[in-house]
Amino acid sequence: ILNVEQSPQSLHVQEGDSTNFTCSFPSSNFYALHWYRWETAKSPEALFVMTLNGDEKKKGRISATLNTKEGYSYLYIKGSQPEDSATYLCASMYGGSQGNLIFGKGTKLSVKP
Amino acid sequence: KAGVTQTPRYLIKTRGQQVTLSCSPISGHRSVSWYQQTPGQGLQFLFEYFSETQRNKGNFPGRFSGRQFSNSRSEMNVSTLELGDSALYLCASSLGGTGNREQFFGPGTRLTVL
Numbered sequence: 001i002l003n004v005e006q007s008p009q010s011l012h013v014q015e016g017d018s019t020n021f022t023c024s025f026p027s028s029n030f031y032a033l034h035w036y037r038w039e040t041a042k043s044p045e046a047l048f049v050m051t052l053n054g055d056e057k058k059k060g061r062i063s064a065t066l067n068t069k070e071g072y073s074y075l076y077i078k079g080s081q082p083e084d085s086a087t088y089l090c091a092s093m094y095g096g097s098q099g100n101l102i103f104g105k106g107t108k109l110s111v112k113p
Numbered sequence: 114k115a116g117v118t119q120t121p122r123y124l125i126k127t128r129g130q131q132v133t134l135s136c137s138p139i140s141g142h143r144s145v146s147w148y149q150q151t152p153g154q155g156l157q158f159l160f161e162y163f164s165e166t167q168r169n170k171g172n173f174p175g176r177f178s179g180r181q182f183s184n185s186r187s188e189m190n191v192s193t194l195e196l197g198d199s200a201l202y203l204c205a206s207s208l209g210g211t212g213n214r215e216q217f218f219g220p221g222t223r224l225t226v227l
Contacts, residue, residue, distance in 0.1 A: 043203070043219060098163075
């Protein structure tokens with residue numbers, strides 16, 4: 001059974017702090033890695049989709065890196081703001097473009113003003 | 114462009130009943146995936162439909178079934194409901210499949226089984 005692990009499970013930071021979380025996944029037969037942000041009472045929203053080893057993507061203050069050889073991805077948030085408070089989910093896909101996503105349990109981020 | 118919609122948003126059923134949930138994807142999206150989320154668990158993949166065909170299926174019992182119509186709208190059915198089926202059910206659509214394309218999620222249906 002393929003397992004995607006995220007750490008930490010939860011994180012509390014002060015406004016202005018920079019933070020990062022980890023997503024670990026089996027590297028064998030890997031195809032793609034997705035990051036989503038899920039705010040309370042809203043739908044999960046896509047942040048990044050990455051496929052290539054060494055990929056780095058950025059959206060505003062949020063960026064992500066991918067290491068497919070060792071099976072991990074990092075999500076970084078620079079200068080956290082209260083509106084960044086959400087659960088961040090990663091999901092990996094195996095066996096080609098028509099496989100299904102396997103989600104981690106998420107990292108819940110709380111940013112205090 | 115309208116987002117993914119799911120109906121109903123909330124549902125209360127009793128054990129043994131069956132339920133049908135509906136998902137309307139973003140216009141032009143042909144892939145619809147269904148997920149279950151229960152407390153303490155990540156999103157668990159149920160199945161994916163593409164062009165009216167089930168393309169992938171997760172590790173759920175046969176009580177969980179689905180279908181997709183020619184307009185890409187999808188329904189999920191759960192028969193003989195059990196207490197453990199209480200969960201948030203999310204659907205997500207994408208253009209051509211989940212691969213390297215982001216998924217767009219609906220607001221979910223919160224199912225409570227009494």
